[in-house]
Amino acid sequence: MIDRRLTQQQRIKGKEIKADPQRHLIYSMERTFVGSVVGSGTRLQVLEDVVAHACREWRVPAPTIGVEKRKRVYGACTESEIRLNPDYDGMTMGVVLHELAHWITDRKYGHLDLEDHGEYFAGVYRYLLDRYNFFPSIAFDALAKQFGVMAYHGVIPSGD
Helix, strand or coil, rough: CCCCCCCCCECCEEEEEEEECHHHHHHHHHHHHCCCCCCCCCHHHHHCCCCHHHHEEEEEEEEEECCCCCCCCEEECCCCCCEEEEHHHCHHHHHHHHHHHHHHHHHHHHHCCCCCHHHHHHHHHHHHHHCCCCHHHHHHHHHHHHHCCCCCCCCCCCCC
């Protein structure tokens, strides 16, 4: 059983990282809906347009979108950019929305020292998936219940 109250720092390979008990739950849940579109790459300009639109809506600065070939990584969100891997099916809307949820959560709620895949991330991700017609929130809610993912539904672009 996952201890959702776990908030202490953990030491892994000499690095301090936050506990992230929902990480594998989110990844498992994603395989049920993102898996159907993995491999169907989207033009970079379309992905950049979605990122720019979402960032305006959430009133956060837009990241640059970097393309980087890496083993076993779809995408990553760094301090300054979202990186996508064209060789590992990272150029898809599902991957961009996942990384964009990290970007927005960090900028809107980072002061709360949240888990990377915690309730706020899941709430922002849920909103983005529905907003950009990728996966309806009602279906997300059903899967979240099935997989034990907790999402805070109070996160909306105008709310802080």
